[in-house]
Amino acid sequence: MEYLSRLLEKVTDLKEFSYHPLCKKLKMTHLIFADYLLLFCKGDIKSVTILMEVFKVFSATTGLHISEEKSYIYLNGITCDVVDSILRVTGFKRGTLPFKYLGVSISHKKLTRTYCAILVDKMVARIRGWNKRKISYSGRLVLVKAVLSTIHTYWSQLFVLPAGVMDRIQALCRNFSWEGGDSYSKAPLVAWNVLCKGKEYGGLGLVDSRLWNLAAIGKLVCSWAWRKVCAVKDSFKEALADGLWQSSHDAYTIAKGYQWLCRSNEQKVSWRIMVWNRYNYPKHMFIAWLIQKGRLLTLDRLAKMGICLAGACFLCGVSPETHQHLFSECVYTKKCFSILKSWLEIDNQGLGTGEIILRNRKLPLLIRLLKCAVVMALYYHIWMACNSCRLDFYIPRPEQMIDGIREGLKLRLNMVFEGQMQQQLVVWCRMKRLV
Template sequence: MEYLTRILRKVAKEAEFKFHPRCQSLKRAHLCFADDLLLFCKGDYISAHLLLRGFKLFSNSSGLKANISKFAVYGAGMNSNTIDRLVDLSGFQKCSMPFQYLGMKICAKRISKADCVSLVDKMFCKELYKFVELICGKGVDWSCSPGHVSWSVTCRSKSEGGLGFRDIALWNFCAMSKHVWDISSKKDNLWVKWVNIIYIKQGDWWNHVAPVDAIWYWKQIVQVKDKLKTVFSHQEFHSFSFTIASLVSKLNIVAGRWQFAMIWDRFSYPKHRVIIWLALLDRLLTLDRIQRYKPLQSIACMLCGNAVECHSHPFFSCCVSSKILVEVLQWCNISYHGHDLKNLLKWIGKKKIRKAEGRFLSA
């Protein structure tokens, strides 16, 4: 491939050779990708003839011949006579755009929404979100009503009040941000050089505005850059040690909710963990919440009947449950007089820390 590259570069220096309009600035006439070879030139007979002559020299020297059944000639903005002459000269088959490459349509015009259907079918983020949310929140695979906990909260880590699911939309945004970071850090690769020449044109990337006639993907990258500007200054982002995971952590900052870490103790029952998790989020289906969308005859506590069943009532305010709690604490020889679930978890956490410190000191 190094030998082929040298031949094609020599061909590109010929006075009669003309580059493809989008490759003129980079002086690029070919790309090698995996086991594919792409040749580019202006749509005239002489330029294409020079490329084919250089390729024939490579074949004669190396013994590597083109597989005629896998080679094709594509022309954009060329007259049919020129294309027919090139087909006769090369022996390759004549094909028309668009064509499929790595699952994506390649065409000379803008890619339409319909052209992306095959990719959209594979990337069903919204449908996947809804399915997982329903399975985890309600135990069913279809429902019109919302779940008990929002998906954004569910995607937080367990220590921050979620269930640790990955937010696919956030990860996709951070993956696209890698392109923004590559341009900002002036990474030495062909794509960065190309967008700098075609779009940025020695301008200020951090304040760049996508041209009206820019292709769709470039506009999306610029939109990602503009969103990042609300979080980073240019200098901060340029010096940021970029990984997708580190950016996700940076953008997914949640106020400290350390008490949630106490829920997921391996010695507790899964059912109990979920109940306490929902209680801390104020998402238990207490009667006062059910009353909002379903009329009830009474929303009084079904244990004591003396007060409205709300989140602050069942665990400590109810005379029945509070009596049971007192007896359990006495039976376990534990002295606790709080009346709040969060404070209780905080108290348990301190007890566990002190117990661990005692074991460390005794060891």
């Protein structure tokens, strides 16, 4: 292909050849990537004929020929007679814009929602291919992070995508996160911008598609060739010094750009270590996060939404069902904590129990984290017991629940340590019947 490039450079010296009007300043005649080839010239018979002569010389020298079935010519702004003459000279079929080049739609017009519809269609097809009934909240979050949030990343590194497209992409991610489908008719439990915050700031660390698009284009901002033409440069003015990213020794990456755009003056939440503890199961983390946000659908919240009347707690039938009551003051919860106290010396300190455990410097950090994992598991099972009573009229015994938590923690320890625990932890686990 280097030989073809040299031939095309030589024909530009001919008086009969004319550049495409938009390529004249750059003196560009072609683009090559792998087996993709784009040629540009003015829409006249002479220029097109010269390009076809170049192909004849190239074919005679190398033995490579044009595949006319896969080749198209795109014409605009010329008369029908000239179009017919050019089609006869080339033997190519006439194509229509937009066309795809390296997986991206190419058009002479501004990028619109119509051109980007393929991104939305891919996401909808993915979502509809998943069985939402068999995927938990935490499972959906994994799919949003690993699959849905990556579908648009290639295009996001090339274009500033239309606002309508980004809104639709974020709506699909939000709808799947909460409902498991591509549509959602209810108000989400937590706002999308909160979910996109880092876990240390009370979010779930999901990707904000708009900011990621700007961060990806920001890579071009720090490139000398595109520094003055990138529309998103204004978003990085504070981070750029003389066109360099923060300092001359710090290279720009999309991850750094995204983190800079997401920067916040907010304080880190005190419960982040307790909730995002590696010894917690993902489903326990998610419910614990909703508890800390106060967003579980307890009866008091359902009453505020006008869905039902405020009522007594399903587990004790005495006090109104609130977050504070359900996970701290309920008789059922107190019975569970009394068993925990005899097993792991964990006292019921309300919703701040986990934070109090972490502040107890007398215990090694690893044991404090394990105790927090037990508390988060208890919160999860209490919520499940509440729903079980509400829907199936069944409440598991506290002893049965704690036994289930113990067995679950044993499995989690085996998964995390793969049978290679520290001696100090082994001794503690034997004392607490966890091995």
